[in-house]
Amino acid sequence: xxxxxxxxxxxxxxxxxxxxxxxxxxxxxxxxxxxxxxxxxxxxxxxxxxxxxxxxxxxxxxxxxxxxxxxxxxxxxxxxxxxxxxxxxxxxxxxxxxxxxxxxxxxxxxxxxxxxxxxxxxxxxxxxxxxxxxxxxxxxxxxxxxxxxxxxxxxxxxxxxxxxxxxxxxxxxxxxxxxxxxxxxxxxxxxxxxxxxxxxxxxxxxxxxxxxxxxxxxxxxxxxxxxxxxxxxxxxxxxxxxxxxxxxxxxxxxxxxxxxxxxxxxxxxxxxxxxxxxxxxxxxxxxxxxxxxxxxxxxxxxxxxxxxxxxxxxxxxxxxxxxxxxxxxxxxxxxxxxxxxxxxxxxxxxxxxxxxxxxxxxxxxxxxxxxxxxxxxxxxxxxxxxxxxxxxxxxxxxxxxxxxxxxxxxxxxxxxxxxxxxxxxxxxxxxxxxxxxxxxxxxxxxxxxxxxxxxxxxxxxxxxxxxxxxxxxxxxxxxxxxxxxxxxxxxxxxxxxx
Amino acid sequence: xxxxxxxxxxxxxxxxxxxxxxxxxxxxxxxxxxxxxxxxxxxxxxxxxxxxxxxxxxxxxxxxxxxxxxxxxxxxxxxxxxxxxxxxxxxxxxxxxxxxxxxxxxxxxxxxxxxxxxxxxxxxxxxxxxxxxxxxxxxxxxxxxxxxxxxxxxxxxxxxxxxxxxxxxxxxxxxxxxxxxxxxxxxxxxxxxxxxxxxxxxxxxxxxxxxxxxxxxxxxxxxxxxxxxxxxxxxxxxxxxxxxxxxxxxxxxxxxxxxxxxxxxxxxxxxxxxxxxxxxxxxxxxxxxxxxxxxxxxxxxxxxxxxxxxxxxxxxxxxxxxxxxxxxxxxxxxxxxxxxxxxxxxxxxxxxxxxxxxxxxxxxxxxxxxxxxxxxxxxxxxxxxxxxxxxxxxxxxxxxxxxxxxxxxxxxxxxxxxxxxxxxxxxxxxxxxxxxxxxxxxxxxxxxxxxxxxxxxxxxxxxxxxxxxxxxxxxxxxxxxxxxxxxxxxxxxxxxxx
Numbered sequence: 002x003x004x005x006x007x008x009x010x011x012x013x014x015x016x017x018x019x020x021x022x023x024x025x026x027x028x029x030x031x032x033x034x035x036x037x038x039x040x041x042x043x044x045x046x047x048x049x050x051x052x053x054x055x056x057x058x059x060x061x062x063x064x065x066x067x068x069x070x071x072x073x074x075x076x077x078x079x080x081x082x083x084x085x086x087x088x089x090x091x092x093x094x095x096x097x098x099x100x101x102x103x104x105x106x107x108x109x110x111x112x113x114x115x116x117x118x119x120x121x122x123x124x125x126x127x128x129x130x131x132x133x134x135x136x137x138x139x140x141x142x143x144x145x146x147x148x149x150x151x152x153x154x155x156x157x158x159x160x161x162x163x164x165x166x167x168x169x170x171x172x173x174x175x176x177x178x179x180x181x182x183x184x185x186x187x188x189x190x191x192x193x194x195x196x197x198x199x200x201x202x203x204x205x206x207x208x209x210x211x212x213x214x215x216x217x218x219x220x221x222x223x224x225x226x227x228x229x230x231x232x233x234x235x236x237x238x239x240x241x242x243x244x245x246x247x248x249x250x251x252x253x254x255x256x257x258x259x260x261x262x263x264x265x266x267x268x269x270x271x272x273x274x275x276x277x278x279x280x281x282x283x284x285x286x287x288x289x290x291x292x293x294x295x296x297x298x299x300x301x302x303x304x305x306x307x308x309x310x311x312x313x314x315x316x317x318x319x320x321x322x323x324x325x326x327x328x329x330x331x332x333x334x335x336x337x338x339x340x341x342x343x344x345x346x347x348x349x350x351x352x353x354x355x356x357x358x359x360x361x362x363x364x365x366x367x368x369x370x371x372x373x374x375x376x377x378x379x380x381x382x383x384x385x386x387x388x389x390x391x392x393x394x395x396x397x398x399x400x401x402x403x404x405x406x407x408x409x410x411x412x413x414x415x416x417x418x419x420x421x422x423x424x425x426x427x428x429x430x431x432x433x434x435x436x437x438x439x440x441x442x443x444x445x446x447x448x449x450x451x452x453x454x455x456x457x458x459x460x461x462x463x464x465x466x467x468x469x470x471x472x473x474x475x476x477x478x479x480x481x482x483x484x485x486x487x488x489x490x491x492x493x494x495x496x497x498x499x
Numbered sequence: 500x501x502x503x504x505x506x507x508x509x510x511x512x513x514x515x516x517x518x519x520x521x522x523x524x525x526x527x528x529x530x531x532x533x534x535x536x537x538x539x540x541x542x543x544x545x546x547x548x549x550x551x552x553x554x555x556x557x558x559x560x561x562x563x564x565x566x567x568x569x570x571x572x573x574x575x576x577x578x579x580x581x582x583x584x585x586x587x588x589x590x591x592x593x594x595x596x597x598x599x600x601x602x603x604x605x606x607x608x609x610x611x612x613x614x615x616x617x618x619x620x621x622x623x624x625x626x627x628x629x630x631x632x633x634x635x636x637x638x639x640x641x642x643x644x645x646x647x648x649x650x651x652x653x654x655x656x657x658x659x660x661x662x663x664x665x666x667x668x669x670x671x672x673x674x675x676x677x678x679x680x681x682x683x684x685x686x687x688x689x690x691x692x693x694x695x696x697x698x699x700x701x702x703x704x705x706x707x708x709x710x711x712x713x714x715x716x717x718x719x720x721x722x723x724x725x726x727x728x729x730x731x732x733x734x735x736x737x738x739x740x741x742x743x744x745x746x747x748x749x750x751x752x753x754x755x756x757x758x759x760x761x762x763x764x765x766x767x768x769x770x771x772x773x774x775x776x777x778x779x780x781x782x783x784x785x786x787x788x789x790x791x792x793x794x795x796x797x798x799x800x801x802x803x804x805x806x807x808x809x810x811x812x813x814x815x816x817x818x819x820x821x822x823x824x825x826x827x828x829x830x831x832x833x834x835x836x837x838x839x840x841x842x843x844x845x846x847x848x849x850x851x852x853x854x855x856x857x858x859x860x861x862x863x864x865x866x867x868x869x870x871x872x873x874x875x876x877x878x879x880x881x882x883x884x885x886x887x888x889x890x891x892x893x894x895x896x897x898x899x900x901x902x903x904x905x906x907x908x909x910x911x912x913x914x915x916x917x918x919x920x921x922x923x924x925x926x927x928x929x930x931x932x933x934x935x936x937x938x939x940x941x942x943x944x945x946x947x948x949x950x951x952x953x954x955x956x957x958x959x960x961x962x963x964x965x966x967x968x969x970x971x972x973x974x975x976x977x978x979x980x981x982x983x984x985x986x987x988x989x990x991x992x993x994x995x996x997x
Contacts, residue, residue: 067567067568068567068661068900068904069565069566069567069568069659069661069662070565070567070568070656070657070659071652071655071656071658071659071860071861071894071897072652072653072656072657073652073653073656073893073894075656076894076895154569154570154571155570155571157569158568158569158570158571158573159568159570160569161567161568161569163566163567164567167903167904170903170904171903174903205703206906207906207913207914207917207918208902208905208906208907208908208909208910208913209906362569363569395571396569396571396574397574399569402566404706405665405668405669405672406566406665406668408704408705408706408707409706410706411706411994412706413994414990414991414994415705415706416705417990418919418920418943418986418990419705419918419919419920420705420917420918421916421917422916422917445916488916492912492915492916493912496909496911496912
């Protein structure tokens, strides 16, 4: 399997590919729900100094391909990867919990060091740490090879969230049985798409997990529960709060780009001006690059560097007078000095390919750009989205399925008297927080938000530079989980006495 | 579609077929979870006088064949039947609920009059009544014909409980949208297997149903949560409580049967003695007939006739001295005077065929006969069960799936702090009550049991002869549901004011 510690170079690769994935295809822009490790890119030095626990052990589970069907081919299996770390575990007969990180839309390798919640809390909780890879990613590929698995909708059909959380239930129960730890409380943890999975897992499998920490999980960004333009509104707000002049410069830049691009050799002018690695082929391609930079900066606007501030420092501090030169200085400030920018990699990363399928089947988040942002308006067009997906896979998405299966509409009305033990953590600078749960739904389905936080910041590794509000947010999460466990053990004791 | 009112002759047919189904194949005896209408057989006169509301309207919904897959063939659809009755409905803008009966393992025709809970409570609640047929039964058959649908595991694969409750969610949401009744509270109701579906529906789709009435739902008769022999222990207890001498006579009868059957022409002797419609081919065939009679009498031991008492009156009141003559008098007392008994019909009823698939795929209830009952011991043998199922369908059952997906183990520990608004109603004379939820799990997941009640008795139509304890049980159920609705409307009001 090779080393679980992934080089920062690898991260950089993934992140750039993701950036490209966001920009490609006309407004096929939904895959912005990128893996949380994306954030690390900005601080490779801090990243590589993050504490990586030793003692990871890799296992494979023979997983059922199709949990919801009894056709002979549904009995096919595949090898699903999971990793255990017993280093701090108190054991089955103690009050030590099992922390289970639910893999999301990428190979799990980076999660072992990237999910700070697990290794920062394993020792104080004496927890067993479990990481499970999501089906169709990394080494957890059905049909023997990625090429076969991704061949068409026929082989991809089993690649969806309901099957994925059923996988997680099977593996968790398998681990608990094998370790004779049936009574050990399980806390599932996930971020972004994985955060949705964590909250849905607690709702659907309360008999497997005692509670869930769902970090930056936009479970309400479906079926128009959240206004389509909310994501871009927050990106704009983040920039405006950082700097009004920066915000205005960006806002005005789009028509400048259009103006130049429409001229003879205009794209070539832009390519030179922005030192693009490849010649630009359209103005929308270029605008998507910038869009990706701004949204990335906002989504991962984390301390200590705060990428939105960096971009704006570049723009506002520019000594040039024309708008596009200022924007270029923002690009340099964000990416650092590079021989060229916006390198167009091929769209063949696992995350790009996997997430494209997921958004084209069930994860239909109708994100568009509304009025009054720093972007050009660009409403989400479901019909053209469906058409694009049909072109790729021959099947239409099911845009209503997520809310049919998991709910979401009137969530407080529904969950204030149903369910328990979920933390929805959000950073309000994260544009995805607009689709998150930002208020307590009951006395144990709780929202823990920070005004200055960003995407999945709370579950990333602790750093010495962490500001007080972040330290406090994490403390609160730990306190809540301890509360669940205390109640559970009191219940268990009463239960055993019966 | 024809008349929804089904003649009692039709009921008799179904019930006899079910009886046969129970007796066929060596200890393939699990399909004892028979439709609740089976009980009606004993009182055809009372049955036909049960009030049948008018105003049933039949509709068909274009249902997704496979909710959990995105293969092109999963997009296939079928027409699923549902019936609405608006007669008493207060309308979408009132506090009138929607009662939804979740169809179980039979065509839905008999449910329209057979499910007393709906038409007895529609008027006082001003409820809209909805009845939905379970996929693969009645007129809700995929693949255009029953013959195609039941061809093999490939076409039967989509026939399972997770798909069925996803169907129910889709249809309920469709109805609510069409009637502009999104805020109307939905109460799902089911009995026996349908009762399991009702409780599971509330657990999995709390955003679709406010609450569930799960009548005689043995959700704990899986994966050895309930001891295998519990069912037959209760049957024996029922008989012993009715009459010690009757119980002893039955207990001794099996070895008598074996003794005679082992003699030259012994089966012919038994055939004549018991006036069997066809010559017996084995002693186990005959013992299965009797087994079916005793278990049926116990499961449906309802007032005013109390079949267990009837059988025992026949046995105890017999003027004959030998054991088997007494047993025959019990048979006559139970079935009434007939030209012949135990008519061996072919096993081609929908319920028989459908339920056989369901038990061979996921509904694996390991019911066996333990020591110290009035039956001969006959432990459940999972290996031979699996072998039998493989022989039928070429696929093995998944005996752990039900508890993996729905839970069951340590149910009080799990649900005392999760979920809400489920009533588990049971009659303790029903042998299936041994696998039911018999204690309150929380302050809104409640058990309502009656000592003298039988299988699904509470949701059958009211009768003038109903004893006080049954009237009280039904009143309590209504009171609980009214409590849920009151809280819901208070929540809704607060929610709208936000």
